[in-house]
Amino acid sequence: MKCPYCHHDDTQVIDTRAPEDGNTIRRRRRCTQCDKRFTTYERIELAMPVIVKKNGSRTEFETGKLRGSLMLALRKRPVSAEAVDTAIQRIEEKLLSSGEREVNSGYIGELVMRELKRLDKIAYIRFASVYKSFEDLSEFAEAIQEVKKN
Numbered sequence: 001m002k003c004p005y006c007h008h009d010d011t012q013v014i015d016t017r018a019p020e021d022g023n024t025i026r027r028r029r030r031c032t033q034c035d036k037r038f039t040t041y042e043r044i045e046l047a048m049p050v051i052v053k054k055n056g057s058r059t060e061f062e063t064g065k066l067r068g069s070l071m072l073a074l075r076k077r078p079v080s081a082e083a084v085d086t087a088i089q090r091i092e093e094k095l096l097s098s099g100e101r102e103v104n105s106g107y108i109g110e111l112v113m114r115e116l117k118r119l120d121k122i123a124y125i126r127f128a129s130v131y132k133s134f135e136d137l138s139e140f141a142e143a144i145q146e147v148k149k150n
Contacts, residue, residue: 003031004038046096049103058102066091069112073127077120087115121147 001011008031015028025042048061070084091111095103109131116124128134128143 001029001040003034003036005036006031006034008033048092049095049098049100051105051108052102053105061095063088063092066108066112069127070116070123073116073123074120077123079120079123083119087119091115117147 002009003011010032011029012032013027014030014037017026018024019026023044027040027042028037029040030037050058051061052058066088067084070087074084091108094111095108113124113128113131116127124147125140125143129140132139132143134140134143
């Protein structure tokens with residue numbers, strides 16, 4: 001690790017601590033040349049899979065887009081922000097644990113539908129009606145019957 005003060009290449013780790021969240025490691029370092037001290041943080045960097053859209057184009061996974069889709073379906077519904085965050089986290093964990101470098105957008109849509117069904121049945125129907133492009137009332141009725149079963 002280069003010293004941020006003198007840019008010398010050799011630094012020593014003096015102290016290492018893992019904060020309570022367990023997602024980072026804090027290290028106190030000392031430059032062997034100028035003797036100044038500084039702190040560095042190590043964080044896990046995970047690569048989300050690339051999303052393959054229906055038209056074949058590829059795009060980066062964006063948590064903001066996922067959150068926007070969920071929030072649109074959940075608009076004016078009594079679901080807490082913590083519940084939405086937990087759903088997003090479950091979807092991201094599912095994507096990471098798949099081990100795939102690319103996933104179809106349809107797979108993400110299915111994960112979103114699964115989470116919405118768990119969070120709020122009305123939001124699930126809203127999302128499903130757009131996602132599955134319902135053409136008539138019978139498709140709505142089928143979706144409602146499906147929700148009623150569970």
